[in-house]
Amino acid sequence: MKLQLTLTVNEAKRIIAKGIAGLPEVSAALDTGKILLKGGTTVELVGVPLGICGRITQKGTNSALSEEPKHDLDAPHCILIDKGEIVDVDDAESFEKAALSLRKHDILATGANAVDVNGNAAMMAGSPLGNFPGMIIPALAAEGVRIIIAAGLEKLIPGNINDAIRAAGRKSIDTAFGMAVGLIPLQGEVFDERRALEVLARVKATVIGMGGVQGAEGATTAVVEGAPEEVRKLLAIVKSVKGAGISGSPQTLSECERGSPGCREHLACLYRRGLDS
Numbered sequence: 285m286k287l288q289l290t291l292t293v294n295e296a297k298r299i300i301a302k303g304i305a306g307l308p309e310v311s312a313a314l315d316t317g318k319i320l321l322k323g324g325t326t327v328e329l330v331g332v333p334l335g336i337c338g339r340i341t342q343k344g345t346n347s348a349l350s351e352e353p354k355h356d357l358d359a360p361h362c363i364l365i366d367k368g369e370i371v372d373v374d375d376a377e378s379f380e381k382a383a384l385s386l387r388k389h390d391i392l393a394t395g396a397n398a399v400d401v402n403g404n405a406a407m408m409a410g411s412p413l414g415n416f417p418g419m420i421i422p423a424l425a426a427e428g429v430r431i432i433i434a435a436g437l438e439k440l441i442p443g444n445i446n447d448a449i450r451a452a453g454r455k456s457i458d459t460a461f462g463m464a465v466g467l468i469p470l471q472g473e474v475f476d477e478r479r480a481l482e483v484l485a486r487v488k489a490t491v492i493g494m495g496g497v498q499g500a501e502g503a504t505t506a507v508v509e510g511a512p513e514e515v516r517k518l519l520a521i522v523k524s525v526k527g528a529g530i531s532g533s534p535q536t537l538s539e540c541e542r543g544s545p546g547c548r549e550h551l552a553c554l555y556r557r558g559l560d561s
Contacts, residue, residue, distance in 0.1 A: 285512040288492075289522050293502040296436045296477040298525040303480025304432060310391060314368060317390045320382050322417045323361035324395030324434075324532070335361040335374075336532035338410050340397070341539060343555065344461030347410055349538040359533035362417065376416035383420050386429045394421055396435040396470055404445040405433045405470040409454065410463040411549050418468050431472030437494065438502035445469060454551050463540075463550035477504055485518035486510055 291299060304310055313319050323334035337348050360374035364382040373382040386392065394417070396405040409418045424431060441448060449467045457464035481489040487510035496503040508518060530537065540550065547556050 285515040286507055286509045287515045287519055288505070288507050289519075290496070290500065290503055290505045291477055291522070291525075292496075292500050292528075293436060293438050294528045294530060295522075295525045296438075296504055297434075297531050298528045299477050299484070299522070300434050300436060300475060300480045301531070302521065302525075303477075303483040304393060304434060304475055306480075306483045307432075309389070309430070310432075313389065313391050314365060316367060318367070318382075318386055319365040319390065320373070320379075320386060320392045321363050321365070322392070322394040322421060333359055333531060333533045334363065335359050335536040336530075337361055337415075337536070338408060338465075339539075340462075343539065345408065345410060345465050346462040347540045347550070348536050349540055349544055359535055361536075379416050380420055383424055383427075386424070386427065388428050388430075391430050391432060392421065392424055392472075393432045393434060394470065394472075396433050396439055396474070398441045398445060398448055398467065399433075399435050399439045399474055399476075400441055400444045400448075402444065403474050405435060405439075405472070405474055406445050406449060406467040407470060408452075408465040409468050410465045412454075414466075414468050422468060422470065425471040431470070433470055433472045433474045435474055435476060436502075437476050437478065437491065437504050457552045459554050460552040462553055462555065464552035478506065481506065481508055481518060484521055485514040487514050487518055 321334065323336060339346055360372040362373050362379055364371040364373045373379045397408040399405045413419050449469060452465060452467045454464045454466045478489045478491055481487060487508040489506050489508045491504055491506045493505040495501060508515060542556055550556065
C-alpha cells in the first residue's frame with residue numbers, strides 16, 4: 285500500500301519528535317537513563333514545550349526579546365530528563381553538570397540550523413561562543429555520548445558545512461538582518477522527518493518534493509510504502525499532527541527589539557541602528 289503525504293515544517297517537527305521518542309534506545313533512556321535536551325522548535329519530548337532563544341524569522345536571525353528569557357518552570361530552554369523526571373538545567377553551571385553526568389547509554393538531543401548532503405550539521409551562534417550550549421554540546425562527542433540532531437529537511441543547504449562555517453562568523457559580518465551569527469559544527473546522528481516516518485511504522489519513505497505556498501513553504505511531500513496495516517498506522521499519526529503550530533513555548537516567541545538587553549551582544553544588526561543606516 286502506498287500513501288502520499290505532505291508535512292508542513294511545523295508538522296514535520298512533531299513527526300520528528302515522535303520518531304525520536306519511538307527509538308528503542310530513547311525509550312530506554314526515558315525509563316532508566318538520562319536525556320539532555322537543548323531548546324528549539326524541533327526538540328520536544330514528553331510533551332514539554334521548550335523555550336526558544338535564537339530563531340530565524342522574516343526579520344532575519346534574531347533572539348528572544350530578553351537577553352535571558354524568564355520562562356515558567358514548564359518552559360525552560362534546556363532540560364534534563366532523569367529517569368522520567370524533568371530537571372531545569374537552563375544555566376551554564378547546571379547544564380555542564382548535567383552534560384558531565386551523561387553515560388554511554390544516555391542521549392543528548394539538539395536541533396540544528398544547517399545540514400549538508402553528507403549528514404554534517406551545524407547550529408548558529410548569535411551569542412559569544414554560542415553561550416553555554418554552544419561551548420558544551422560539541423565537546424560531548426569526545427565523551428562517547430550519543431547525540432541525536434533533530435533537523436527537518438528544510439535545513440538542508442547546498443554545498444557543504446565547512447564552506448558555510450567559513451562564510452559565517454559573528455565578528456566577520458559587517459551588516460546583518462538581525463544578529464550576525466557564526467556556525468558551530470555538530471557531531472551526531474541527523475534525524476529528519478523521512479527517518480522518523482520509517483521509525484514510526486515499518487514503511488519505506490521516499491521524498492518526492494519540497495516546498496509549497498499558503499503556509500506550506502518548506503513542506504515535505506513524500507510517498508510511504510508498506511503493508512496496509514503499517515501504512516494505516518502511519519496515516520493516523522500524520523493526521524494527529526495536521527495543523528500543528530510552533531512547538532516552542534509561546535512565552536518566548538517575542539523577538540528582540542531595538543534597545544533590548546540582547547543588543548549588547550548582537551553584532552552587525554541593522555535593526556539596532558535603523559534600517560536606513
